[in-house]
Amino acid sequence: MTDASATVLDVASCSTGKRRQIRPKAERRQQLIGATIRCIAQHGLSAVTMQMVTREAGLSVGIANLHFQSKENLLRETLRYVAEEYHNGQIEIMEGAAITDLGDRLDALLDFQLGRGVTQRQKMSVWFAYYGEAGARPVYQKIVSRVDRLAAQKLEALFAAIIGEGDYQDVDPRELATGYSALIDGLHLGLLVTPRELTKRRARSVARDFLRRAFPKHIY
Amino acid sequence: MTDASATVLDVASCSTGKRRQIRPKAERRQQLIGATIRCIAQHGLSAVTMQMVTREAGLSVGIANLHFQSKENLLRETLRYVAEEYHNGQIEIMEGAAITDLGDRLDALLDFQLGRGVTQRQKMSVWFAYYGEAGARPVYQKIVSRVDRLAAQKLEALFAAIIGEGDYQDVDPRELATGYSALIDGLHLGLLVTPRELTKRRARSVARDFLRRAFPKHIY
């Protein structure tokens, strides 16, 4: 259980495994956040220890407190990193100028949200580990809320544009955006907790169905 | 932080607060599971300690190990209890003979899933606390999977019946059931993590919209 953990080496580890490396602060922080993500995914948030994280990063125990002051702070920053990564990916698609057709934009969004990058067990584990604690930790709630709000607005705007373009009746963009976001979250949860019953392919199909029912002229 | 915890007294505590109570095993187990649920909701799964749970239950520290052998076992049984409670509530609605109209049955299901009983912060916190750990704990996955599977089958059957009754075209009951379940999960998550942005009323409206789009002849 303890031996194999050092096999996944990080970018920074050189050929001479013994020499002490001195690296810029930002790089060490990133290294530790990456190790934290891997540890949460593998052992669960409640089982993560500082020793575990620093060993996974190939560093000494003291270094985590040097760069993050406390475990709580490291966990907070890790959540912020994961949340912003997901957030930025969505925003990029919804604001990007590369795609002009609104239907294509929807497709790209769906591919991102249920594609290889996001639905890795690692990412989803971290995601829901924090959600699980969010009920008791206002700090986590605040981080997720702030990130979610902007993405929700952009999604609503995209839906509103599609509704205008397709002249769809009786469709409220805000309501639909809430539903779609919830559906994606629920599918992520299904992929994480019951991977036997829900494949990625089927998750994509389900989400596409939802969009098709709402915007039949744009999807398919 | 420590003083106020004993204010929420349990059913069993009598007027004479001092005398040692001897109660049947099943009752003590239930008492401890209830206390565990409250502790997880208030402090988060990762912060729950045996001392915390037994104090919340108004009992001594040793008693938890007497009835559950270990903390891990107590947590496992608590998850099983919460999962089965939700599961049984759904099954009862989907199998109950009291409601004959299929549209009404759908309504009842939605009211249960997003109604007062289920959407208490307490329940949802526990629910997602375990989901968060499920990625790293096969035991939790198994408990949730087994419970989910049967409910999913019943839901699919209900949808299939509605599809037959309404002669809906191009609607796959299995796909739709997966989507609806995911939507409900996602709405629960939204109610837990971003309560400011998602009210229960709106969550119900979103779920109803989903069903209306699929079964326009049955909903509204």
Add this chain to the structure above:
DNA sequence: AGCAAGAATGAATGATCATTCATTCTTGAT
């Protein structure tokens, strides 16, 4: 009343964890 069975207690134990800090090492400027 007396007693056996076993439910309940909580101080004690040993393990684990986050955090600290005296020390060592590396780097870049002089």
Add this chain to the structure above:
DNA sequence: ATCAAGAATGAATGATCATTCATTCTTGCT
């Protein structure tokens, strides 16, 4: 080549936690 700044180390510390078990108390039976 030397040195100051500060990055990195890891043994040590003190706190907290799950678990144990000798002891106390309650109940139901005779």
